[in-house]
Amino acid sequence: MFKRVLIANRGEIAVRVARACRELGIQTVAVFSDADRTNAHVTAADEAYHIGPARAADSYLNVQRLIETAQRAECDAIHPGYGFLAENAGFARACAAAGLTFIGPSPGVMEEMGDKIQARLRAANAGFPVVPGSTEAVAEVAHALSLADSLGYPVAIKASAGGGGKGLKIAHERAAVAQAFSLAAKEAAAYFGDGRVYLERYLAAPKHVEIQILGDKHGHVIHLGERDCSLQRRHQKLVEETPALISAGTRRRMLEAAVGLALAMHYDSAGTIECLVEGDEFFFLEMNTRIQVEHTISEAVYGIDLVKAQIRIAAGEALWLSQADIVARGHAIECRINAEAPLQEFSASPGLISAYREPGGPGVRVDAAAYAGWNIPTDYDSLIAKLIAWGMDREEARLRMLRALAEFTVSGVTTTIPLFQALLESDEFRAGSYSTSTVETFMADRRSDIARAYDSAAQRLDDDRTPTTAAADGNSDSTALTVEVNGKRFEVRVSGWKVGPKAGSRPSARHRPVKQVASTGACVQAPMHGVLSEIRVKPDDAVTQGQVIATIEAMKMMNEVIAHRSGVVKSVEAAPGSTCEAGACIVTLTE
Structure with missing residues (x-):
């Protein structure tokens, strides 16, 4: 070891x-x-x-x-x-x-299956149904247009090195291909360091179901069931559950196909084979050759620590379990608590967490690295915590999750908690009939209800203090400090020196909603804090209402800046690569 x-x-x-x-x-x-x-x-x-x-x-x-x-x-x-x-x-x-x-898996396996294009070929050769699409990287917009025309619209433009919804854009018509292609490539390069993309037919409302695989270096492979990951925004997962509400026959065929594919490639670590399911049909989507964010719900239902399994397998151990030893017990749901504002198109909501209290009790687990006083940076993704609820059956897990969401306090930034409370009470979730398009529809149809939920959350008072970086811990003659020496971090105590809370360090006592940005008059404003990735207009250009005039990278997502009215560009107020604050003027239009 x-x-x-x-x-x-x-x-x-x-x-x-x-x-x-x-x-x-x-x-x-x-x-x-x-x-x-x-x-x-x-x-x-x-x-x-x-x-x-x-x-x-x-x-x-x-x-x-x-x-x-x-x-x-x-x-x-x-x-x-x-x-x-x-x-x-x-x-x-x-x-x-x-x-x-x-x-993790061996480099050869990772190279073959981590590259989404090669993975599609491998899956097809193993007899796994695949979504129609390209079998090579697409480097030019003209090539993307030609492929999209042949596949039929809508099409998905996806990062070859991607996963987790990063570098995935949808073009519903020919006119949208160039913009989707550009955004997908930029997002892929920003997050994975690899801007290659490919195209496939976009299935509008399937279920997104994935199979958890575990293989060793001695030729053994088992599965730990499947997870339904269909509740998504921007093609990134929000809520996951296991087992999925699919037919027993579809489940059996998917699990057999997944294990067969993993055996054929000599897969030797934890991994996930993702599928799209429509009725009783399923299609290979991609393979993630790593631990997944939502591995937690499989652990809850099967009682196996997948991260420890990864480590033991990498150390050379043979699998200590056979498929017959793998027995599911109960039902589990995970909600990703993100610093996002669903009512503002899920825009990032970085900032200072002024109060943070995790839920507890039977069947509740929280995986997090957050605390009161933590300033969520804009440089990475928006995940604050993963909340997992287990129950003997699905309804117990659902009600337990609702109870845990009600107990979870995150103040100072806008989060997805109120959205999840509304979503888990919806008819679609209760019935398990949801698909990858459900969140978008739910946001449109229930917007006023969701707004009321956020208004209610904003009324909760925050009595917590922000911890200081150097605070006295009860010893009046010494202070604990964090220092770095040649890049290595050390905790030290300085005797005879006491540091108290900084003046003005107490945050606002109320939940702080994401800043509302109203582009009015001549100025097209930044909807969020971030780095200006691209400006698509120049002085004297004519723009129309709804036109994309720029993109802002925030929390590893490319966010479009839309012109609020038609006009002619008078001046461009910011440069690509610069950091802009929410509300900053990017382009001025003539009056």
């Missing part, structure tokens, strides 16, 4: 991996960027090292820096978590070249 593991990730998944390692008697090393100095994952590990600026390419995607840090900290393995470099075969090979074990 490994002696020390570097966790090449951040936030809740880094905390999750640290806990699994601790239970296996393995020491852990965390890494952090400039934006994450106060993130909870930094203190969850035995040691922590600074690896660079907030920009992911300079820190969490910096392979050389991660390898050097692992060697400096005398690690013998690296766990990549999910996202960032988790599906990067080059990183896995770099680990091996440096004498480090990559906790």
